[in-house]
Amino acid sequence: MANIADHFDGPVTIAVIGGTGLQSLPGFTHVATVKPSTPWGAPSAPISILQHPSPSTGKPISIAFLSRHGLHHEIAPHEVPVRANIAALRSIGVRTIIAFSAVGSLQEEVKPRDFVVPDQIIDRTKGIRPFTFFEGGMVGHVGFADPFDSGVGAVVRKCGQSLEGQGVVLHDKGTVICMEGPQFSTRAESNMYRSWGGTVINMSALPEAKLAREAEIAYQMICMSTDYDCWHSSGEDVTVEMVMGNMKANAENARRFVGAVLDELSKEEHADLVAAKHLVNQTKFAGSMTAAPGRSAAALEKLNWLFPGYFQ
Ligand SMILES: CSC[C@H]1O[C@H](OP(=O)(O)O)[C@H](O)[C@@H]1O
Numbered sequence: 001m002a003n004i005a006d007h008f009d010g011p012v013t014i015a016v017i018g019g020t021g022l023q024s025l026p027g028f029t030h031v032a033t034v035k036p037s038t039p040w041g042a043p044s045a046p047i048s049i050l051q052h053p054s055p056s057t058g059k060p061i062s063i064a065f066l067s068r069h070g071l072h073h074e075i076a077p078h079e080v081p082v083r084a085n086i087a088a089l090r091s092i093g094v095r096t097i098i099a100f101s102a103v104g105s106l107q108e109e110v111k112p113r114d115f116v117v118p119d120q121i122i123d124r125t126k127g128i129r130p131f132t133f134f135e136g137g138m139v140g141h142v143g144f145a146d147p148f149d150s151g152v153g154a155v156v157r158k159c160g161q162s163l164e165g166q167g168v169v170l171h172d173k174g175t176v177i178c179m180e181g182p183q184f185s186t187r188a189e190s191n192m193y194r195s196w197g198g199t200v201i202n203m204s205a206l207p208e209a210k211l212a213r214e215a216e217i218a219y220q221m222i223c224m225s226t227d228y229d230c231w232h233s234s235g236e237d238v239t240v241e242m243v244m245g246n247m248k249a250n251a252e253n254a255r256r257f258v259g260a261v262l263d264e265l266s267k268e269e270h271a272d273l274v275a276a277k278h279l280v281n282q283t284k285f286a287g288s289m290t291a292a293p294g295r296s297a298a299a300l301e302k303l304n305w306l307f308p309g310y311f312q
């Protein structure tokens, strides 16, 4: 630990947000730990800069790793400082996030330990989590019809498919119900979510995906099913032991999946995608609703920290 630098100068465009049971990424070399502070406070944990040689060029690939619930899982889902996390990652150059999540399954065919690369979200958070960078005198509305990035999602799905048969079972679409928690759902809620067409349930897809979109960061979640929540006829309702047990048992597959995605994304052919060139300036226009006389200095200062030069 003594040799880990506290700053990093190279470009880091890709980040992994690790969730429950994925608090580190072994196999990578830890080269630096950075602690950006943001106008929205400090992120959940120091950000680790990790490197490993690109399988195609042999050159080192650098990625950022952030543990969503802190280094020791001390931050509950409703307490995660999501604005600080997303702002801190953007400030060090990140433009693509692969976010990992342990989820309950709402469908028989999604068995515990299967992976789901979702394409939709239904918001069941309760409005108690700060969910936008645009407030207090700067109004902005970004599109969110498709909450995950289709380009990054396509790469993630291809990587998942290439691991199928080697212990990875992949469902390449699905709707995440994001509930408030921290208590798990009632049986009536679980059945209602099933009737809505929910595929899996977690407590962390939002506001992470919304804030990444506002921050012009291409975002895709990879979910690993750990339980059947509480609707299943087996009668084995979700517990923390069940979630952690399945995460631990399948951690190697989770890491292989994330590792394969990072290797693929680091190829030159994906450079524009990973830099989220398709999102550049989106928020500049979406966030320019408020006419100059109505813009508050405090809101402008924060937004210009995140998007230097976007707003006057
Ligand atoms: C410990 S079960 C509930 C917990 O697990 C998931 O965490 P994450 O998405 O960070 O992997 C879920 O969202 C809840 O926060």
Ligand SMILES: Nc1ncnc2[nH]cnc12
Pocket (backbone or CB within 6 Å): 102, 103, 104, 105, 179, 184, 185, 201, 202, 203, 226, 227, 228, 229, 230, 238, 243
């Ligand atoms: N059943 C469940 N409900 C909400 N979040 C979860 N994370 C893992 N299992 C879950």
